[in-house]
Amino acid sequence: MRPPLDELLAAVSGERMAATVAALAAESFAGRRVGSAGGAAARAWLGGRLADLGAEVSFEPFGVAAIPEVYAKPSVTWHDGHTVHTLRFGRQVAVHPASAEQPLVRRGALGNAGRTTPSDRWLVVPAGMRLFDAFGHGDGAIGLIIGRDVDGDGWQYTMLAGPGPGPLPVLAVDTDTHAALQSAAERGTGWLAGNTPIRRLDLPAANVHGRWRPGTDLLLTAHYDGVGDLPGLRQPAAADNASGVAVVLETARVLSSALPAGVGLTVALLDAEEAGALGSAHHAAQLRHNAATPMVINVDGAGCLHETVAVEAGGPAHALLAVLDQAGRHTGLPLAAGPVASDNRRYAAAGFAAVGIGAGMAGYHSPADTPDRVETATLTAVARLVVATAWHAAARPHHLTSPPFIFDRSSS
Numbered sequence: 001m002r003p004p005l006d007e008l009l010a011a012v013s014g015e016r017m018a019a020t021v022a023a024l025a026a027e028s029f030a031g032r033r034v035g036s037a038g039g040a041a042a043r044a045w046l047g048g049r050l051a052d053l054g055a056e057v058s059f060e061p062f063g064v065a066a067i068p069e070v071y072a073k074p075s076v077t078w079h080d081g082h083t084v085h086t087l088r089f090g091r092q093v094a095v096h097p098a099s100a101e102q103p104l105v106r107r108g109a110l111g112n113a114g115r116t117t118p119s120d121r122w123l124v125v126p127a128g129m130r131l132f133d134a135f136g137h138g139d140g141a142i143g144l145i146i147g148r149d150v151d152g153d154g155w156q157y158t159m160l161a162g163p164g165p166g167p168l169p170v171l172a173v174d175t176d177t178h179a180a181l182q183s184a185a186e187r188g189t190g191w192l193a194g195n196t197p198i199r200r201l202d203l204p205a206a207n208v209h210g211r212w213r214p215g216t217d218l219l220l221t222a223h224y225d226g227v228g229d230l231p232g233l234r235q236p237a238a239a240d241n242a243s244g245v246a247v248v249l250e251t252a253r254v255l256s257s258a259l260p261a262g263v264g265l266t267v268a269l270l271d272a273e274e275a276g277a278l279g280s281a282h283h284a285a286q287l288r289h290n291a292a293t294p295m296v297i298n299v300d301g302a303g304c305l306h307e308t309v310a311v312e313a314g315g316p317a318h319a320l321l322a323v324l325d326q327a328g329r330h331t332g333l334p335l336a337a338g339p340v341a342s343d344n345r346r347y348a349a350a351g352f353a354a355v356g357i358g359a360g361m362a363g364y365h366s367p368a369d370t371p372d373r374v375e376t377a378t379l380t381a382v383a384r385l386v387v388a389t390a391w392h393a394a395a396r397p398h399h400l401t402s403p404p405f406i407f408d409r410s411s412s
Helices: 005-010 014-024 027-032 037-052 131-136 175-187 238-255 278-289 318-331 344-349 376-394
Strands: 056-070 077-079 084-086 093-095 102-112 121-124 143-147 170-173 191-196 198-213 218-223 265-270 295-299 309-314 335-337 353-358
Touching: 005 376, 014 037, 014 238, 014 376, 027 037, 037 056, 037 198, 037 238, 037 265, 056 278, 102 175, 121 175, 121 191, 131 143, 143 175, 143 191, 170 175, 170 191, 198 278, 218 238, 218 278, 218 344, 218 376, 238 265, 238 295, 238 376, 265 278, 278 344, 295 344, 295 376, 309 318, 309 344, 309 376, 318 335, 318 353, 318 376, 344 353, 353 376
Parallel strands: 102 121, 121 143, 143 170, 218 265, 218 295, 295 353, 309 335
Antiparallel strands: 056 198, 077 084, 077 191, 093 170, 102 191, 198 265, 309 353
16 A cells, blocks of 8 residues: 555655755766766766665766867957956856857957948947847958846856857857947947857767666656856856756655556656757657657756746646646645746657646856755755655556557658
């Protein structure tokens, strides 16, 4: 006889999850960027944690291509006609992910893209102009400068997924600096000197799998990778997504001996989400190949609850949504439909019943994503929600699987 639900919910430990977040956000894991030594160290540590919980552990390697890496701190100064200003990396300036590589500092006069002769100038791209169009105005320019909002803590954000490199170096500056540069360019005064030390690398990646019993009826997922530290800037990746990993590990600990016989329990801790959800794409393809039909619950961002938890459903998820709603009412956690742009979308696109759960994060993709800003109460609330969802679904085993995917040849 399985334990009562309230007994399982009482076993959820927020303190244990907070300790997991702090460990994953530590300097030794260096932001857990895909293909990095820190990412590999985190992967080994997580495998050990799953083994300690009694799981059968495996690692599934795959490759990722053309991942951008800022390999040195850029040096950017500019002159407004009166004063030289040095821009602070990570706050006032960043290397745009679509930038071409230029390791050497190059100096040139300021100009406005589309209005100034580009030759040997740094061109300020006006707000509203697409970067693609700015490249078209940049023949002969040294590089482009775009304006970009910083977060509430004053940090630029780091992105790994996105377009490939364009033909010119591209610097992103905060909106105040952008306005000042644009004004100087319009006056025909001033210059800028800067570089863009960015390269693209083909890298190894790997998912971490833990299985407690045969079958993949219930699949809990979270990505363990972050955007990684930058030169001189720690980016702990605590809420995004050490928090989701902590929730999944704690949920698996509670459920591993509590689900009824015949219900499979599997965890997938995924790599390369920040590079385009590549780990889940790889895993979803494996599941399809093996004719598996799991119910998928993905957690991304369990850092700071703002009244409701965001839920995004995909694939044949009607039954899963029904038990999730039941779990929310049982635990007293309000749910709301909202975007959770994470690995759940890859599983849903592959035809699996999948939901993404997100409960907020502070310091998105920046040095401000620190463990102290991950709320223990939020970790606890989300873990209790997942435990209750699994418990209710296990009472009706047909809710635990996705309908078999059928390829419609008539549409090909």
